[in-house]
Amino acid sequence: MTNKNLELQSLDVIFDRMVEVMDHSKKDIFIISEQSRQSFEEMKVELEIIRGSIEAVILEGDSLEAKSRLARNRLAEVSKNFNSYDEPQVRSAYENANELQINLLIKRNEEKQLRQRRDELERRLQGLLEMIERADQLVNQVNIVINYLTSDLKEVGEALENAKIKQDFTLKIIEAQEEERKRLSREIHDGPAQMLANVLLRTDLINLTYQQRGGDEAMKEIIELKSTVRDALSEVRRIIYDLRPMALDDLGLIPTLRKYITTTGEYNPAKKIHFQTFGEELRLQPNFEVAIFRLIQECLTNGLKHGQFTEAWVKIEWVKHKINIIVKDNGVGFDPKVVKEKSFGLIGMQERVDLLDGTMKIISSPGNGTTILFSIPLNEE
Numbered sequence: 001m002t003n004k005n006l007e008l009q010s011l012d013v014i015f016d017r018m019v020e021v022m023d024h025s026k027k028d029i030f031i032i033s034e035q036s037r038q039s040f041e042e043m044k045v046e047l048e049i050i051r052g053s054i055e056a057v058i059l060e061g062d063s064l065e066a067k068s069r070l071a072r073n074r075l076a077e078v079s080k081n082f083n084s085y086d087e088p089q090v091r092s093a094y095e096n097a098n099e100l101q102i103n104l105l106i107k108r109n110e111e112k113q114l115r116q117r118r119d120e121l122e123r124r125l126q127g128l129l130e131m132i133e134r135a136d137q138l139v140n141q142v143n144i145v146i147n148y149l150t151s152d153l154k155e156v157g158e159a160l161e162n163a164k165i166k167q168d169f170t171l172k173i174i175e176a177q178e179e180e181r182k183r184l185s186r187e188i189h190d191g192p193a194q195m196l197a198n199v200l201l202r203t204d205l206i207n208l209t210y211q212q213r214g215g216d217e218a219m220k221e222i223i224e225l226k227s228t229v230r231d232a233l234s235e236v237r238r239i240i241y242d243l244r245p246m247a248l249d250d251l252g253l254i255p256t257l258r259k260y261i262t263t264t265g266e267y268n269p270a271k272k273i274h275f276q277t278f279g280e281e282l283r284l285q286p287n288f289e290v291a292i293f294r295l296i297q298e299c300l301t302n303g304l305k306h307g308q309f310t311e312a313w314v315k316i317e318w319v320k321h322k323i324n325i326i327v328k329d330n331g332v333g334f335d336p337k338v339v340k341e342k343s344f345g346l347i348g349m350q351e352r353v354d355l356l357d358g359t360m361k362i363i364s365s366p367g368n369g370t371t372i373l374f375s376i377p378l379n380e381e
Contacts, residue, residue, distance in 0.1 A: 025142060033135035040128040047121045051207065054114045061107040068104050071097035198228055234267045253289040254281050254316070257296060261314065268304060272311045279318030284378065291352045292325070292376060299327035299372050302345050307331025307370055325374040333369050336362045 075097040078085050085093075202225045210218035248256045254277055261275050284292070296314055303309045309331030317324040336346075346362070349372075353360040356376050364370035 029135050029138050029142070033132055036128050036132050036135065040125060040132060043121055043125050043128065047118065047125065050114055050118045050121060054111060054118060055211065057107055057111045057114060061104065061111060064100060064104040064107055068097065068100040071100045196232055199225060199232070202228065248289050248293060249286070252281075252283050253292060256289075256293060257314070257316075260293075260297065261300075264300060264304075271304065271309065273300065274311075274313045276314070277316045277318070281318060282378070288356065288376070288378070291356055292323070292374075295349055295352055295374055296325065296327060298345050298349050303327075303329045303331055303370065307333070309369070322375055322377045325376070326371065327374075328369065328371040330369045333364045333366050335366060336364055 071093070075093045078090050078093040082090065202221065206218050206221045206225065209221050251259075258275060261273050265271060265273050283289075300312060300314070303312055307329050309329035312327070312329035312331075315326040315328075317326075350360055353374060353376070358374060358376040361373040362370070363373070
């Protein structure tokens with residue numbers, strides 16, 4: 001057995017051990033996340049109970065304060081006209097006023113303690129939420145690393161003999177991974193994270209509305225909150241679908257696009273999206289099908305988010321040696337010269353088109369909708 005084979009076997013042992021350690025670490029992080037999530041739910045229940053107790057104590061305190069005020073007035077009257085009342089009446093007025101004052105102080109102190117407990121629970125809930133989010137991020141990051149290690153880098157490590165090539169290849173993988181994380185981070189931050197933060201604020205608003213303006217107004221807030229939650233769910237599902245439309249591998253580009261457009265229409269019932277294809281449909285190389293799907297997906301996503309269209313059209317034409325794509329909508333439009341330099345979406349589309357040696361043309365102006373034309377040469381090999 002050569003020294004090279006021995007070295008490769010040693011590397012395999014080290015590699016397998018490293019993957020095993022990372023997998024155990026992932027499980028430990030997951031356990032911590034689940035324990036934190038359970039504590040979070042339990043604290044939420046306790047917080048709701050505390051808030052209800054505060055409301056009840058405030059009402060009782062207000063009632064006692066009103067009674068105490070009347071008792072003090074009665075005591076003042078008795079003291080002022082001392083000779084007009086007998087001793088039992090004087091004693092009764094004094095004891096009643098004193099007892100109500102003591103009960104009021106007890107209730108106010110109870111309210112203070114409940115408020116302190118509420119504030120403490122809210123701080124701990126925020127800390128647990130941050131811990132859960134961080135644990136979920138760590139689990140996802142470890143999953144990504146393990147997937148890369150087990151699917152790609154192990155075979156690459158055996159194939160690449162030059163250390164410099166290994167290093168450059170690994171750096172490219174990490175760079176691509178970080179770019180994808182940044183993109184996902186931006187989408188989650190701008191979408192579901194903002195919506196969920198709004199949900200937390202709205203729940204407090206509903207509670208306050210119910211106290212101050214009654215159940216009908218609170219119900220209106222709940223209906224609006226339900227709409228926000230539905231939007232957040234739709235955005236989460238879109239992001240999950242964006243990670244990888246599995247139908248591309250099984251069905252191909254055109255059936256996957258039909259399914260995507262149908263699903264998008266279901267999530268956006270006020271929008272109408274038309275889809276047409278002309279010519280003989282072909283199965284393309286996987287990287288071509290993914291890239292073309294992403295281009296159309298980005299056009300529709302931009303139109304839904306920023307273009308505010310009510311109707312859109314997607315047309316695909318299969319001609320000899322190339323595929324032509326038109327995505328058009330009747331939205332608000334924009335100035336391509338102004339927006340293009342600031343839009344990650346448009347920049348990303350142009351980069352995809354360049355990688356496919358294709359062309360992209362944008363036709364749009366404020367108030368006149370948007371049309372985007374793609375022409376992608378097909379690699380018949």
